Amino acid sequence: MERAHTGRRRNEAAREAIIDAAIALLQDVGYEGFTIERLAKDAGVGKQTVYRWWPSKAAVIAEAVGTRARHTIPLPDTGTLGSDLTEFFVNTFRQSEDPAVLNQLKNMMAASIENPETAGSFKEFLANRRASLRTLLERGVERHEVAEGTDLDFLTDLAYGLLWYRGLIGHRPLDDDAAYKLAAALVAAGECGESGAVGGPGEPGAPQPRATSKD
Amino acid sequence: MERAHTGRRRNEAAREAIIDAAIALLQDVGYEGFTIERLAKDAGVGKQTVYRWWPSKAAVIAEAVGTRARHTIPLPDTGTLGSDLTEFFVNTFRQSEDPAVLNQLKNMMAASIENPETAGSFKEFLANRRASLRTLLERGVERHEVAEGTDLDFLTDLAYGLLWYRGLIGHRPLDDDAAYKLAAALVAAGECGESGAVGGPGEPGAPQPRATSKD
Amino acid sequence: MERAHTGRRRNEAAREAIIDAAIALLQDVGYEGFTIERLAKDAGVGKQTVYRWWPSKAAVIAEAVGTRARHTIPLPDTGTLGSDLTEFFVNTFRQSEDPAVLNQLKNMMAASIENPETAGSFKEFLANRRASLRTLLERGVERHEVAEGTDLDFLTDLAYGLLWYRGLIGHRPLDDDAAYKLAAALVAAGECGESGAVGGPGEPGAPQPRATSKD
Amino acid sequence: MERAHTGRRRNEAAREAIIDAAIALLQDVGYEGFTIERLAKDAGVGKQTVYRWWPSKAAVIAEAVGTRARHTIPLPDTGTLGSDLTEFFVNTFRQSEDPAVLNQLKNMMAASIENPETAGSFKEFLANRRASLRTLLERGVERHEVAEGTDLDFLTDLAYGLLWYRGLIGHRPLDDDAAYKLAAALVAAGECGESGAVGGPGEPGAPQPRATSKD
DNA sequence: ACCTAACCGAGACGGTACGTCACGTCTTTCG
DNA sequence: CGAAAGACGTGACGTACCGTCTCGGTTAGGT
Structure with a gap:
């Protein structure tokens, strides 16, 4: 049987520091300039600690973005x-x-x-x-x-x-x-x-199957 | 008077090969995977030839994108x-x-x-x-x-x-x-x-100058 | 008190592989043909590992040469x-x-x-x-x-x-x-x-302070 | 004064400028730092003009060195x-x-x-x-x-x-x-x-065919 | 009150791509 | 038509990060 768990538990403070640093870093330098090495340094964390919990820089960013997503906006309700x-x-x-x-x-x-x-x-x-x-x-x-x-x-x-x-x-x-x-x-x-009406004009100009000029 | 120009002229074929390769490469691997080394190899060109004319990968891509931009689409004219x-x-x-x-x-x-x-x-x-x-x-x-x-x-x-x-x-x-x-x-x-009317409703709900929750 | 040392320790095997490869490479291709890229490949090592420990190709060669220098030769002792x-x-x-x-x-x-x-x-x-x-x-x-x-x-x-x-x-x-x-x-x-005698001939030809023709 | 330009004939002035620059350059920066590009610039000459007459940097240096070699030294003759x-x-x-x-x-x-x-x-x-x-x-x-x-x-x-x-x-x-x-x-x-005597001692210690310690 | 395994920071490792420099070859224009 | 200027394909330079792998030190379970 598997041992339930021994040893030190995950350090939540480190996790948060990483996510916070990731949010700030993405804002500062964009996706391209975002490096794990910089992230680890900013978060005051070992590089391995990042890789222990997230498989890639994309995953960290995803979680950082997701964290932001949980914020909700109060909806107005004025009556009209x-x-x-x-x-x-x-x-x-x-x-x-x-x-x-x-x-x-x-x-x-x-x-x-x-x-x-x-x-x-x-x-x-x-x-x-x-x-x-x-x-x-x-x-x-x-x-x-x-x-x-x-x-x-x-x-x-x-x-x-x-x-x-x-x-x-x-x-x-x-x-x-x-x-x-x-x-x-x-x-x-x-x-x-x-915008509920299905059809546009009866004759939408019979749009050609494919045109050459790209966009 | 100044001498107009000496030395070998820019090779237009190389320029085109680079732009073409850049368009294809951007489409294939995206902006992140886009490397000058790969671009040069694909275009059959020395890396230095890329750097001689464009200061960065962004500049090549910019020109490549600009080239695409010159294409025009024929506009429909059906009467309505x-x-x-x-x-x-x-x-x-x-x-x-x-x-x-x-x-x-x-x-x-x-x-x-x-x-x-x-x-x-x-x-x-x-x-x-x-x-x-x-x-x-x-x-x-x-x-x-x-x-x-x-x-x-x-x-x-x-x-x-x-x-x-x-x-x-x-x-x-x-x-x-x-x-x-x-x-x-x-x-x-x-x-x-x-959408020509300047004002919105008379009572736009008096939008607060600033809210704390972002977007 | 300061922490003594953190992080992975220097890989002695890599160091030796580099020095050995450097000795062999210097012998094969000479100082001019000696490239760090070739050295790293021969030693089965990343280029950065060379640069991490030696500032230049000269420094690696210096250490390689120094390693050779520690060999000693048995001296003859025949009596005369x-x-x-x-x-x-x-x-x-x-x-x-x-x-x-x-x-x-x-x-x-x-x-x-x-x-x-x-x-x-x-x-x-x-x-x-x-x-x-x-x-x-x-x-x-x-x-x-x-x-x-x-x-x-x-x-x-x-x-x-x-x-x-x-x-x-x-x-x-x-x-x-x-x-x-x-x-x-x-x-x-x-x-x-x-060769213990200090003076040369009494008349060393009064050597001129400087001649124009070199060596 | 500007170097004259003679048209089809090999320009001897260019040759000399190159050799002179080569001698100076070799003295300044050594063999390693010696580059054809620098040589051409120092001599005020096109790179191709160097390559037209010498196959490699070694050859230029060789000729430069050879030029120095032609100088002769007056021999002393004091009688003893x-x-x-x-x-x-x-x-x-x-x-x-x-x-x-x-x-x-x-x-x-x-x-x-x-x-x-x-x-x-x-x-x-x-x-x-x-x-x-x-x-x-x-x-x-x-x-x-x-x-x-x-x-x-x-x-x-x-x-x-x-x-x-x-x-x-x-x-x-x-x-x-x-x-x-x-x-x-x-x-x-x-x-x-x-130093005219052929033999050393009759028993030169029977030098071993090969010793292990190098040098 | 220990063990001890997992976590932590630090950082070295084998790599890849960077942007620069010089190579030796080539092409163009001037005189 | 030789010589300057300089673009070309090539390849090594030294640097920055990649993702992996030790290190010694720390800390929270289970016994």
């Missing part, structure tokens, strides 16, 4: 969809304009692209965010501010798509004006309910 | 905004579903995040894409299908936001249905013209 | 200076005629010229050799075969000078005949004791 | 061997104590060891020197100051051996005292004529 969305987007956008936060988000995205292992936690994190927004929209459906059968996932992706697209590229700001417009666009789309 | 957008998005989405293309786009994005040097070319490339879509919307304005004063840039970002958000995360497909819905949403948003 | 010297030189010359040994010695000399770091060990090695010969001569002084006050260092340099001059240039062999003559010359010089 | 030798050695030693000259000689030796191509010119140069000394000794034979049948080559090597041994190692100076002693030793060896 428009106000709820406006408040939600204004808050979200304002946070995303903080360079530290934005950097962190971008680096998490880069990590997720570079390494599928990391991607898991990141997708969870993102799903979390989407669920928050979806809750607001579902409330709108209940209040009949949004047409029954509207594709809420589509609207959610539309909203977070704008956030990420502007955040990643930085060609235009995520200011309050953008938040207002986004809220308005979602409300309009929900009212018309057009 | 709805059909134009539908055809445009269906084509675009179908291309983006090709794993090779998608991989390339994701890796370009990762490169752009990791290294600001790369970002320049990539942003140009993206601006190019946005300009195409904007052309369609401007035609809509001319035909009075879109309300005067509508923020076309916002609509463009909304559309490409959806594309990139789904492409990067992969949680939901970029299928024809999504294209139809996106086209419909843009048409609706343009008709109502709500 | 003439026989002692003869045996000593015959043995020494025969060894020096072995191409491998000669090559090693020449390359050590080249290394010592190229790099002062290397020179230290090499000079120790040579001093070692000279001390052996000096012992024989000192015995001769005790036996009154060599005049009191004779400059033994001068005689030693004369002997090793011949060895190295012929060895380095190779224009004439270091054969037994040369050994006999060298022994005889030293004995003669010792008997006459002329 | 002792004075001749004393003057010769005092002059020679004084020149060799000049650090620039010594450096040059040492680097030439290193070059000769590293590269057989270089060795040829260097040996010629050395043979030249030996011939000078031999002339003095031959005069001694004519004057019956040196025993008939003495091995003059042996004496020559003895003398230059001392010079090079001390010069290369630097453990003891090449001062006037050394010159006096060397002259005296040669005179003594010549008088006794022992």
